Amino acid sequence: MPLQVPDxxxxxxxxxxxxxxRFAFSCIWEIDKNANILNTRFHKSIIKSKVAMTYEEAQMTIDDKSKNDNIAKSLRYLNMLAKILKKRRLENGALVLASPEVKIMMDSETMEPLDIEVKKMFQTMSMVEEFMLLANISVAEKILQDFPECACxxxxPVPPSSNFDPLIKAGRHLGLEIKIDSGKDLAKSLDDAVKPDNPYLNTMLRILATRCMLQAVYFASGTLQKEDYFHYGLAVPLYTHFTSPIRRYADIIVHRLLAVSCGADATYAVLxxxxxxxxxxxxxxxxxRMAQYAGRASIAFNTHLFFKGKLQDEQGYILYVRKNALQVLIPRYGLESTLYLARKGESSNIFEYNEEDQTQRAKDVVLHAFDPVKVRLSLNSDNIQHEKFVLQLVSPFIEGFSVPPIEEMDTSCEPTNDSGKKRKSTGDEKKNKNKKSPKNKN
Structure with missing residues (x-):
């Protein structure tokens, strides 16, 4: 929930x-070398940071064995504690899920997208995350203790078992048993779901598991029974948001409650x-929810701008199989799109859908979830208000449906519509064929 906070x-x-x-609100622990919390306290504070680092810079400092100054030693010690905290969380049944996060590189002058790439992950991200989670848990315990009826x-919530059907069926095809009796069983099943011949398999299973989840929500403590406070994904009995008051209003409410708890502020009726x-x-x-939709729409908008006028063959993986389509993930761009097997409202005369096995069969070719595919990626701009990606199958080759690789295409081929058939060129397209591409002025 981004707030419009001035820069x-x-x-x-x-x-x-x-x-x-800088003024701060601190959660301070005394922790032993085994990451056991000996004491916790909260208070308003003033922090003078030794140095500001990016995640990458902090990671390089940790990895550089020639650096042994106080900052390098402190980072390594924090990282060691974070690993213990994470191991303990995972043993308790916390889930490590996945969703493709992309980074859009923008031209500093025109603000047009230059490239799209999946965000790099550093160990220091996990290090910071562990202490943020621990702070949120510690604060939740404190405000619930002092405000049992009105803590934010x-x-x-625990997902209904039926939500996991696509995940279980996809795993069964691969000879993997996905257990969902508890979060701990699911976490172990996902950890064990590894195949050397498909290095991206585990990530796809975790992405699919993410789709099975319910949305995490805020609530007032006095409105639910304590057994309903549980956070399924983190496997903790109590949780709140305290660490990002700049961008979340929930954290501001929690700060107000905590300030009263530690004597830094007075309470008032509405609180x-x-x-x-x-x-x-x-x-x-x-x-x-609205902020999430807006974020996704922003990424989709800039991704569309990047692919406008481009025609590319990319490696992808089938994320799940539908009655008339395949949902395909393209790892290079963190992009997920739909490969339709028939026109809308029509049945395919090439493919045969098996709902029980979650497969699509075309003669000798059987397509399952997580199978690798190569797809032709383009942007259909026929309706400028509703531009959409068009995927066509390149391989495996299916007679009467697949398209040849770009390097084998006749340069006179026309653009295609959603079903892969040729469409008529517009007047603008015909004019543009004779125009030379403008040279890059940069």
Missing amino acids: LLSSNLCSLRGGEE LRRH LDKSKTNEICQNLNYRN
């Missing part, structure tokens, strides 16, 4: 900067009103 606040005054004093908490807190939580949940 002066979000990137300067409210952020830790190297060598500068966050829960993740202790259970029904008012619950009303705010419902609005937060709505705003959270």
